[in-house]
Amino acid sequence: MNFHTHLFPCFIAFAFAVSFSEAAITLGSSLRASDPNQAWNSSNGDFSLSFTPLGSSSFKAGIVFTGGVPTIWSAGGGATVDASSALHFQSDGNLRLVSGSGAVVWESHTTGLGVSSAVLEDTGNLVLLNSSSQPVWSSFDHPTDTIVPSQNFTLGMVLRSGQYSFKLLDVGNITLTWNGDEGDVIYWNHGLNTSIGGTLNSPSLRLHSIGMLAVFDTRIPAGSFVAYSNDYAENAETTFRFLKLTSDGNLEIHSVVRGSGSETTGWEAVSDRCQIFGFCGELSICSYNDRSPICNCPSANFEPFDSNDWKKGCKRKLDLGNCSNGINMLPLENTKLLQYPWNFTGIQQYSMQISGCQSNCRQSAACDSSTAPSDGSGFCYYIPSGFIRGYQSPALPSTSFLKVCGDVDLNQLESSDVSRPGDKVKVWVLAVVVLVTLFAMIAFEAGLWWWCCRHTSNFGGMSSQYTLLEYASGAPVQFSYKELHRVTNGFKDKLGAGGFGAVYKGVLTNRTVVAVKQLEGIEQGEKQFRMEVATISSTHHLNLVRLVGFCSEGRRRLLVYELMKNGSLDGLIFKGEEGQSGKFLSWEDQTNHKRFSLWAYEEFEKGNLIEIVDKRLVDQEIDMDQVSRVVQVSFWCIQEQPSQRPTMGKVVQMIDGVIDIERPPAPKVTSMVSTSGTTSTYISSNLSNFSTTPTTETPASFSSSHAALDMTPGGSKIEKTSSSLLQSRYD
Known part of the structure; x- marks a missing residue:
């Protein structure tokens, strides 16, 4: 019994020593690109450091997940290195990558640090x-283009891929x-999803193994979530997830x-690449072919620098x-069209028609293009x-002009692929087959559509526009009244x-619960109404x-x-017994508001x-012009009469400074009389238009400095009104 008792710990110690020796890398060890079987492995076998072939004679040294x-x-x-390259863990503790010629490609700079x-x-x-x-150097502290679970990405660390960095x-922003x-261009900036402002203590970005990306700090111990992968928490034990800065500049x-x-992509920072x-590089146009972005030269007046690498862009065939x-x-x-360097002082703005925008730029030596x-x-x-x-999309409401030498050739460059003469018959037959098949599919779909329209009440479906709801990218869907x-x-x-107007509860066929608001007393035209819809649908906020x-x-x-699952705001601000809505704020609460x-x-x-x-916020940098605009807009939004309040589209324009803001009138002063006959003055607005209830005394908190205001005798009862035609609050 004692023999086995002493033997078991010895066996465990021996097994641990063997396991450690298999994972340990000793001084003087080397990996060579010419031997693909050489690798330094982790003890669990999930990772290995080795040379990965990129072609017939090129390699890179790196840590790969199982399977490469x-x-x-x-x-x-x-x-990229050649087949004669090697990665040496030198006797002085330095890790060094050398090419076949002996040139140092990279090193850890750990010589003399006791490694x-x-x-x-x-x-x-x-x-x-x-x-x-004790660790002296680690790859987690010197990332390249990838972050994995258990890795902390902190201040000073940078992911790089080509000309892009993260x-x-x-x-706390990423x-x-x-x-x-000549400079850097930040094209994506994601802020913290918290109310905490200012500099953080020691922020770090972490990717959880289940696919959750978040920023942590001592000021936000619970973390500020950045993104979730589409396969969040699915097959956590068998799925390895990682965050990567791709070669085309996206974070995924x-x-x-x-x-x-x-690999599969579960999330990307920039959905529109x-x-x-x-x-796409200089003087090239980015557009979409089906769902994939493509790069083209603007016209046949241009040609690519390298048709195999569109990052190099295009050039004019005839120099200006x-x-x-x-x-x-x-x-x-x-x-x-966008310009680099990101020098807005060089971009001049004028007020003129499209024809003038084209002709004046052509005559100006300082203008290369115009939009x-x-x-x-x-x-x-x-x-x-x-x-x-350039960026080209049917949804972009703009026309641009680019200078060319000689006549304008609107034709796009032809494909570099050349078919053999013997293939022409095959191509013709294939074209006929495709056309016949396409015609048959169109006829079938037309018949199906006709049948659905004839049997709408039995079919129970929505319009063709609504069937795309689940796939839409946030654009508002047009429903029929039926x-x-x-x-x-x-x-x-x-x-x-x-x-x-009134608001009704509804359930879409995909079981999405919605709130449908019937607008009443609206004198807008069709075009103005649709512009309002486009404005509010493009406004996204956590609290809207x-x-x-x-x-x-x-x-x-x-x-x-979308329906507010936690109820309407009035259920919280109109307090009643046992938390029920329908009651109203106390005199003290009303007066304070x-x-x-x-x-x-x-x-x-x-x-x-x-x-x-x-x-x-006083100690922080504050844009007082913006504060002034927001305050003035807020006074317009609390006008008692709905007709005096600006629409959401106008609110956005006023806040952005697109249109001037007229000086807002003072909030309307009304009075209420308690059952004891005491008159109290209050401000009437969409934030405080509360129906009155009798009270026994005037609240002590009401300031006497307001006593000089005009008062009207008797009590009043004012209906709650909404603040805007297209406001995000629909109650």
């Missing part, structure tokens, strides 16, 4: 250790940047099922500096020479009513309900919102806007 996909770290940032061994941990972290087994800022020779969460050898700066055939302007419909937005603004932007790229009548069960379940769709048939105007509006207006009249700003 993906590479989570690479020596020298993915530097005595190395180990590839089960997390994929390569660690150089001293004699006390950083974590001291305020950014994607295009790094050019990838997943690999163990043993599959293939044409919005990634420099995606030596043009003897006359300079003309190439029109590019639904296209906007005229078709948004009714009448602006024209002159763009000087430099790094110019559809919404069926969704709401004949407008049966009424949720509430406001100044612009989303506009799902709308209906506009004749004089019928309806809005479809109403006094604030009057006090704020008085401070605004005095020019003391800083007094209205939250005291916690």
Whole structure:
């Protein structure tokens, strides 16, 4: 018994020593690109450090997940080396990658720091250790283009891929940047989803193994979530997830099922890759073919530098500096042009028609291209020479013009693929087969559509526009009145009513619960109404309900919102017994709310806007012009009459400074009389239009300084009204 008791610990110690020796890397060890079987492995076998072939004679040294996909770290940032290259763990403790010629490609710079061994941990972290087994250098502290679970991405660390980089800022923001020779362009900036502002103590970005990406700090111990992978928490034990900065400049969460050898993308920072700066290179146009972005030269007046690498962009066939055939302007419909360096002082803005935007740029030596937005603004932007790229989409309301030498050739460049003469018959037969098949499919779908229209009541479906709801990217869906009548069960379940109409509960066929608002007393035209819908649908905020769709048939105007699961706001601000809504605020609560509006207006009249700003923000940099705009807009939004309040579209324009803001009138002062006959004055607004109830005494908190205000005898009862036609609050 004693023998076995002593033997078991010895066996465990021996097994541990064997396991450690298999994972340990000793000084003087080397890996050679010519021997693909050489590798330094983790003890669990999930990761290995080895040379990965990139072609017949090129390799890179890096840490790979089981199966060779993906590479989570690479020596020298993915530097390409030849077959005679080697990775040496030198006797002085330095890890060095050398080419076949003996040139140093990369090294860890750990010479003389007491490094005595190395180990590839089960997390994929390569660690150089001293004699006390303390880490001296690690691959997690020197990432290349990938972050894995258990890895902390902190201040000062950078992911790089080509000309792109990814950083974590001291305020908690994470950014994607295009790094050019003359400066950097930040094209994606994600802020914290918290109310905490200012510099953080020690922020770090972490990817959880289940697919959750978040920023942590001592000030936000619970973390600020950035993104979730589409396969969040699925098959956590068999799926390896990682965050990668791709070669085209996007930040993505990838997943690999163990043993599959293939990757899937679960999240990407920039969903529209044409919005990634420099995606297609200089003088090239980014557009979409089906669902994939493609890069093309603007026309046959241009040619690519390298048809195999569109990052190099295009060039003019005839240079403008030596043009003897006359300079003309190439029109590019639904296209906007961007310039690098990001020098807005070089871009000149004028007010003129599209024709003038084209002709004036052609005559100006300082103008290389111009863009005229078709948004009714009448602006024209002159763009000087430099790094110019374009983005083309049917949804872009703008026309751009690009200078070319000689006649404008609107034809796109032909494909470089050349068919053999013997293939022409095969191509012709294939074209006929495709056309016949396509015609048959169109005929079938037309018949199916006709049948569905004839049997709508039995079919129970929605319109073809609504069937795309689940696949839409946030655009509002247009419903018919008949559809919404069926969704709401004949407008049966009424949720509430406001100044612009009643709100009803509805359930879509995909079981999404919505709130349908019937607008009343609206004198908008069709075009103005649709512009309002487009404005509010493009406004996204954590505290705003989303506009799902709308209906506009004749004089019928309806809005479809997502339903607030926790109830309406009035259920919280109109307090009643046992938390029930329908009651109203106490005299003290009402007075405090109403006094604030009057006090704020008085401070605004005095020019003391800083007094209205939250005291916690006073020490920070504040844009007082923006504060002034927001305060003035707020006074317009609390006008008693709905007709005096601005629409949401106008609110956005006023806050953005697109249109001037007229000086708002003072909040209306009304009076209420308690049962004891005491008269109290309050401010009437959409934030405080509460029906009155008798009280026994005047609240002591009411300031006597308001006694000089005009008062009307008797009590009053004012209906609650909503603040805007297209406000996000629909109760």
